[in-house]
Amino acid sequence: MAEPIRVVVTGAAGQIAYSLLYQLAKGDVFGEKQPLSLHLLDIEPMMGVLNGVVMELQDCALPLLREVIPTADPAVGFKDVDAAFLVGAMPRKEGMERKDLLAANVKIFKAQGQALDQHAKKTVKVLVVGNPANTNSLICSKYAPSIPPANFSAMTRLDQNRAQAQIANRLGVPVNNVNKVTIWGNHSSTQFPDVANATVVTANGETKSVADAINDQAWLNGDFISTVQKRGAAVIAARKLSSAMSAAKAAADHMKDWWNGSPEGSWVSMAVFSDGSYNTPAGVMYSFPVRCSKGQWEIVQGLNLDEFARGKLDLTSKELLEERDEALAVCQD
Template identity: 45%
Template sequence: MIARGMMLGPNQPVILHMLDIEPGLEALKGVEMELVDGVVATTDVVEACKDVNIAVMLGGFPRKEGMERKDVMSKNVSIYKAQASALEEYAAADCKVLVVANPANTNALILKEFAPSIPDKNITCLTRLDHNRALGQISEKLNSEFITTIQQRGGAIIKARKLSSALSAASAACDHIRDWVLGTPKGTWVSMGVYCDGSYGIQPGLIYSFPVTCDKGEWNIVQGLKIDEFSREKMDKTAQELIGEKTLANSCL
């Protein structure tokens, strides 16, 4: 998708730096062979991060049956500490970061902790997948089942294909970066997990999903939207869950 111009437009040359772990190297080389030109395929995090302007962080450790949440968080802290440190030292000064791997909000906070020179506004996480699913469900007018359907769609995909969302997540990541870099269409906004400044009464210091508009490579939270009691309850519940994750991550640092 990136090579075809779906992320940054058809006329933007790109050099792809693809990082994977050693067991994935053979598959990674296969992808490199398909793309041929403008590709760095490596298991070296320093080589992968060298001079990059946009980093899409797909790697993470998923929770497996029988695992405690702290065990999962500890593994993700380890992953994101190493990759954040490499971005901090070797990425371009204007590097924009999108964290996709769950728990994406908290993984983004971990990355921020270990890459302090990357501006707060340059570290985001992917909530566009749920945004895109929500638009799809609204278009089908499944109002009574709306929230449950969106929440459970990822689980339904895992059950069906034994793997997490692939094409839809890739498409959402391209959408996120494209709008961030090239701007949102006039009169519309999108969802991005961004560093919270206290908007809508959400505790500052979290990476939280807000409606945003983007222009000239910058995002801005849409202000003044009316929040009904039902939405307020859901927003506050999400914030409390993220506060709990943040506390857990801090205990693993």
């Protein structure tokens, strides 16, 4: 057996963590031979609930789980961690605008960036799940200057999974038959789910472009995009709570591919620091198609963007720049 790694989950008493922790402790993310110590960080009023989560983890009798450390102290929660899932944030509620979330949550991620800077390993991989995830990740990195910016990312894998599922359902094929769906930009209603380069193995075993298999460009440019963009709000309207099970699965998918490598011959969507690729604004957390290998990511280059796609990328870029400016202003207050 390998040496245990240390993994922190913030908001550990919450709904997303409740679905995520079992996946982590069972080996779905870091591997079936990788033992781990789980650091469970939440606020002081949630410690009673968190103790119940600890009991359940113990009762799962999971061989890879060597230690569980519940805490409300960031110095303990982030101590020597190898991977961080920053889930804890004020949740979006029905009717709430993203800007309402921004002011409340940006200070949380400033403080967590400072704690990571002081206590985590410099090689830590930090995945921000709490919304607005792209901008929270940007702020977190800004206040952790001793950790490389490339070690921070934000989750758009939920959007990718949602988009793949919509295509698969439309064509009546398993979801893993759909390949190379891309999410561009922000994890918000301005994101652009793009299938221009996507392929699908059809029900009769033939590999086709998604555009040819669907054969309905109006749907691909219309209802498909809006369904993916607004799926989070639709879940809230139905459950009266934000996405949890699907968000946890996406967080596990994201970290698994980042840690172990993305599937050969494909790519995944991650919000990472823009270097200006595809004429996007540098210095924001922007979702791109990326390939991962040996714990590193690289943006897939050379994809063609038509005028329709270019307009979508520019729209989500504008929102990310506005969010960045608002967040930096909040941090300076």
